[in-house]
Each structure stands twice: as structure tokens, then as C-alpha cells.
Amino acid sequence: MTQQYVDLQQQLTELRSEAAAYTRLFERAQSMKDMITIQQALTKVNAEMQNLTQQAHQLRQTVALASVDVTLTNLRAAGRGTPSPVVQALEQSMGVLGSSALALLDVVAWLVP
Structure with a gap:
């Protein structure tokens, strides 16, 4: 899912760049025919951006609702x-070291008073 989300974000970045380029072209358009053609292309790019934004939102929702099951088992x-x-x-x-330490503590406890 991570790769899918990264791909969507990359496509959105490219479409935003394309939309900005169309906007600059629209501002310099000389004829009504050019303006209409550019506006149609810009509308198409905006629709694609909206679609990809919705897909990214759905991926975020899916990840937010995901759960992980973990099973711990004793190796033996x-x-x-x-x-x-x-x-x-x-x-x-x-085990022997632990027992020896306890025995030593017992001896010390008897000798201290």
C-alpha cells in the first residue's frame, strides 16, 4: 500500500504541474478557440487530480482501519x-550461580548482626 500511495502522490504532483502550465497557457491565449481547448484540457487534468485525491484518501482510510494479529509462541x-x-x-x-548468590546472602545476613 505504501508504494501505491507514493505513486498516487507522484502522479498528483505531476498533474498539479501540468495544471499550472495550462493555466499559464490560458492566460496567454490569443483566440477563443485556444482558450476553449486549454480549458477542456485543464478540466480533464482537474478531474484526474480529483480522482487521484479520492484514491489517496481511500488508501489512508484503509490503513487507518487496518489491524495486525500477532501470535507469540514458546520456542520449545x-x-x-x-x-x-x-x-x-x-x-x-x-541456576547454580543464583543458588550460590542466595546462599552467600544468607551467610552475610547471619554474620552481620
């Missing part, structure tokens, strides 16, 4: 199986 429950031996050893080491 998702079928990854058991962790590698390195991960298991690391988990066990962290």
Missing part, C-alpha cells in the same frame, strides 16, 4: 525440541 512448545547441550549447560550454570 512450537516444536523446536530440546535446547542444545551448550544452552542446557548455560541454564544449569545460571
